Amino acid sequence: MTLAANDLTCQELVELVTEYLEGSLPAEARIEFDEHLAMCDGCANYLDQMRRTIEIAGKLTEASISPQAQESLLGAFRGWKSRPQP
Amino acid sequence: MLDQGEGRPGPAASASDAALLEALRAGDEAAFSGLVQQYHGQFLRVASLYVSDQAVAEEVVQETWLGLLRGLDRFEGRSSLKTWLFRILTNIAKTKAVRERRSIPFSALWNADADPDEPSVEPERFFGEGHRWQGHWAPYPQSWSTLPEAQVLSDETRARVEEAIATLPPSQREVITLRDVQGWTSDEVCNSLSLSETNQRVLLHRARSKVRRALELYLGETASPR
Amino acid sequence: MIAYKVLRDGAIEPFSERRWPAPEGASPGEWLAVTGQLRPGDDALPAFRLRDLPYWINHELWVAELGDEVAEFDRLVLARRARLLRRVDAWDRRTALAFSEACAQRVRDYAAGVLRGAGLSDEANALERAPSLEAQRDAGIAASEAATAAGLADAATAAGYAADAAVFGLEPQPATVTFIGAHAAAIAAGEARAVEASHAERAWQAGWLKERLGLEDA
Numbered sequence: 001m002t003l004a005a006n007d008l009t010c011q012e013l014v015e016l017v018t019e020y021l022e023g024s025l026p027a028e029a030r031i032e033f034d035e036h037l038a039m040c041d042g043c044a045n046y047l048d049q050m051r052r053t054i055e056i057a058g059k060l061t062e063a064s065i066s067p068q069a070q071e072s073l074l075g076a077f078r079g080w081k082s083r084p085q086p
Numbered sequence: 087m088l089d090q091g092e093g094r095p096g097p098a099a100s101a102s103d104a105a106l107l108e109a110l111r112a113g114d115e116a117a118f119s120g121l122v123q124q125y126h127g128q129f130l131r132v133a134s135l136y137v138s139d140q141a142v143a144e145e146v147v148q149e150t151w152l153g154l155l156r157g158l159d160r161f162e163g164r165s166s167l168k169t170w171l172f173r174i175l176t177n178i179a180k181t182k183a184v185r186e187r188r189s190i191p192f193s194a195l196w197n198a199d200a201d202p203d204e205p206s207v208e209p210e211r212f213f214g215e216g217h218r219w220q221g222h223w224a225p226y227p228q229s230w231s232t233l234p235e236a237q238v239l240s241d242e243t244r245a246r247v248e249e250a251i252a253t254l255p256p257s258q259r260e261v262i263t264l265r266d267v268q269g270w271t272s273d274e275v276c277n278s279l280s281l282s283e284t285n286q287r288v289l290l291h292r293a294r295s296k297v298r299r300a301l302e303l304y305l306g307e308t309a310s311p312r
Numbered sequence: 313m314i315a316y317k318v319l320r321d322g323a324i325e326p327f328s329e330r331r332w333p334a335p336e337g338a339s340p341g342e343w344l345a346v347t348g349q350l351r352p353g354d355d356a357l358p359a360f361r362l363r364d365l366p367y368w369i370n371h372e373l374w375v376a377e378l379g380d381e382v383a384e385f386d387r388l389v390l391a392r393r394a395r396l397l398r399r400v401d402a403w404d405r406r407t408a409l410a411f412s413e414a415c416a417q418r419v420r421d422y423a424a425g426v427l428r429g430a431g432l433s434d435e436a437n438a439l440e441r442a443p444s445l446e447a448q449r450d451a452g453i454a455a456s457e458a459a460t461a462a463g464l465a466d467a468a469t470a471a472g473y474a475a476d477a478a479v480f481g482l483e484p485q486p487a488t489v490t491f492i493g494a495h496a497a498a499i500a501a502g503e504a505r506a507v508e509a510s511h512a513e514r515a516w517q518a519g520w521l522k523e524r525l526g527l528e529d530a
Contacts, residue, residue, distance in 0.1 A: 009221025011212045015205070023353050024274065027385075030352035035387055037327050038318075039487040042223035045230075046207075047327065051229050052127035052238060053298040056247050057266040059239070062127020069144070073122055073151050074115060078472045079156040081113040218469040219476075 136179035150175040206295035250300035262293035341396035350383035356390040366490040366517035373403035398440040416481035423474035430467035449478035450451040459522035
């Protein structure tokens with residue numbers, strides 16, 4: 001069917017999600033993508049899931065440096081400070 | 087000898103970098119301690135991309151700072167401080183990884199990571215050929231906004247994401263760690279990993295797709311039935 | 313230039329999540345301004361002409377004023393400056409249901425035509441007589457199954473659309489229903505006139521909104 005052949009499918013959209021979020025989709029593709037989102041709650045949910053995934057990844061906790069390691073490095077810095085200067 | 091070079095030209099040292107460098111060269115201990123604390127967690131995470139042993143990863147981080155001191159006088163600011171430190175770190179990590187006999191995730195070999203045609207979502211999730219909605223979602227993915235916020239942001243959920251990232255193929259793991267976990271820009275990642283923008287985006291896409299899928303499985307298991 | 317915005321609760325633009333400044337009392341909302349190229353993306357402000365609305369309509373409908381330069385695309389316009397003038401209060405859930413039902417009933421009629429043309433008169437009649445969207449859904453499914461069993465692909469598709477339109481009409485998800493409507497019109501018109509028929513259906517949809525909501529052409 002000619003009409004359907006022009007439509008962006010959900011299966012195609014999910015492969016474009018990263019480019020969409022990076023802002024690197026060409027103009028026409030970007031509009032088609034948004035148009036599809038407007039009429040497809042499934043893809044709207046998928047995009048939201050992807051955004052949440054990225055958000056959670058950004059909240060992963062980082063280990064803190066141990067006081068001993070900090071002390072040791074400070075010692076190294078002091079040693080470096082007193083290096084012979086030209 | 088380990089290459090402390092500044093590597094590929096990229097985003098140069100910024101004004102804040104310049105101020106920090108000046109402080110360090112002047113022997114400002116607070117500036118040095120602050121820098122160490124700021125980057126410790128990130129560096130540990132990055133080191134863990136290359137070496138499996140946690141203790142070895144901590145050594146890598148410590149040695150990275152020593153590397154900073156050794157190269158501080160000579161550093162010209164052609165790359166950003168972050169990129170330069172990253173380069174020192176990865177060089178040290180890769181050397182130790184070789185000694186550990188662990189395979190090294192060189193990003194240049196990104197092709198080797200995964201089946202190039204692997205789809206982001208299993209085809210079974212969509213209506214198949216011949217259906218009037220071919221290519222469209224069969225059951226819709228769930229809206230996570232209907233889940234309790236506390237669950238979505240819980241420690242358990244974060245742990246699942248952490249786990250999903252840890253099991254990614256190495257190059258995908260590198261890119262998603264730097265971009266999404268540590269918030270590096272696309273340019274910074276491309277320069278640090280010597281990737282083209284396209285390659286970086288493909289790796290990021292695959293990584294994110296897998297992590298989303300793992301999260302979907304977890305949240306789906308724990309969501310209460312409608 | 314006057315144009316329309318579809319926003320979620322709290323005057324939030326769907327998908328970009330950009331918050332639009334809402335009008336206070338009789339005063340328009342503050343101007344929203346972006347600097348950047350007038351191309352689709354985060355640096356330009358999208359808005360819709362009346363004829364675009366069927367593709368996007370959902371949530372809340374607002375009238376907006378666009379300033380300076382605008383770039384026109386097939387389904388939307390982009391502006392660098394825009395502000396909300398007022399909400400179209402007449403577009404509420406009840407109206408969305410009415411709109412969706414009206415669009416879904418046209419899908420029903422298109423499907424009945426295709427079924428009849430394929431020789432499935434009983435199924436066509438049952439569909440046409442459906443007194444509610446729920447009944448339309450059921451009749452559509454039954455007709456689609458009958459058509460599939462008889463190897464009549466287009467009739468099966470059209471009947472399926474009638475069922476789908478009813479399902480989404482019940483939510484309502486108006487932009488999904490209008491999409492199905494365009495496809496139903498196309499399949500009823502046949503390959504040669506498919507694109508023309510879908511455009512005509514979109515124009516009908518926009519006309520319904522214009523009349524019911526008292527919208528001006530944008």
